[in-house]
Amino acid sequence: QKEVEQNSGPLSVPEGAIASLNCTYSDRGSQSFFWYRQYSGKSPELIMSIYSNGDKEDGRFTAQLNKASQYVSLLIRDSQPSDSATYLCAVSGSARQLTFGSGTQLTVLP
Amino acid sequence: EAQVTQNPRYLITVTGKKLTVTCSQNMNHEYMSWYRQDPGLGLRQIYYSMNVEVTDKGDVPEGYKVSRKEKRNFPLILESPSPNQTSLYFCASSPYPGQSIYGYTFGSGTRLTVV
Numbered sequence: 001q002k003e004v005e006q007n008s009g010p011l012s013v014p015e016g017a018i019a020s021l022n023c024t025y026s027d028r029g030s031q032s033f034f035w036y037r038q039y040s041g042k043s044p045e046l047i048m049s050i051y052s053n054g055d056k057e058d059g060r061f062t063a064q065l066n067k068a069s070q071y072v073s074l075l076i077r078d079s080q081p082s083d084s085a086t087y088l089c090a091v092s093g094s095a096r097q098l099t100f101g102s103g104t105q106l107t108v109l110p
Numbered sequence: 111e112a113q114v115t116q117n118p119r120y121l122i123t124v125t126g127k128k129l130t131v132t133c134s135q136n137m138n139h140e141y142m143s144w145y146r147q148d149p150g151l152g153l154r155q156i157y158y159s160m161n162v163e164v165t166d167k168g169d170v171p172e173g174y175k176v177s178r179k180e181k182r183n184f185p186l187i188l189e190s191p192s193p194n195q196t197s198l199y200f201c202a203s204s205p206y207p208g209q210s211i212y213g214y215t216f217g218s219g220t221r222l223t224v225v
């Protein structure tokens with residue numbers, strides 16, 4: 001079992017819709033969770049971090065964390081074509097290293 | 111500007127010819143790390159460093175070497191590159207590793223092709 005798993009996609013949503021990206025992790029000792037956005041050929045860019053159960057909102061982005069279910073998600077409201085990218089989930093486990101999922105490719109259709 | 115600088119951005123080399131990819135950060139970060147990214151496999155950690163003179167293996171260290179003689183620099187060395195090391199490489203840094211409010215800052219990447 002992979003330590004961090006993401007729905008592999010690709011995921012397509014129409015412009016203005018809500019995009020939902022999901023991630024599960026195996027290490028129950030994990031305490032820090034991150035979402036990165038990566039445009040094709042570019043480096044990952046940190047867009048959200050979350051540490052406590054519940055929701056965290058930042059503009060059009062909402063991260064959701066459920067430690068009991070070992071589940072973290074990212075919602076993108078009012079999706080724009082510029083949101084088209086690969087989204088990487090990263091989890092800081094008990095070894096204090098960031099482990100990344102393989103990413104979900106999102107396409108927002110105009 | 112706070113950044114992680116990698117060089118070169120693109121490199122084509124031949125099997126067995128030693129090469130070094132440089133990484134430098136200007137943020138006085140304690141932690142630095144190297145990743146490779148391959149299609150379908152995501153980011154896999156090669157080596158990391160908690161501080162000067164402290165380095166440790168990540169998930170895929172075979173065929174690579176690193177050193178951390180200065181806080182700002184963390185070069186990746188391929189002593190005898192092979193075609194299976196063809197990949198996109200990223201250097202990353204963080205004020206503190208893992209459990210912190212900080213994520214990682216990534217360099218722009220180095221696309222390496224070994225023929």
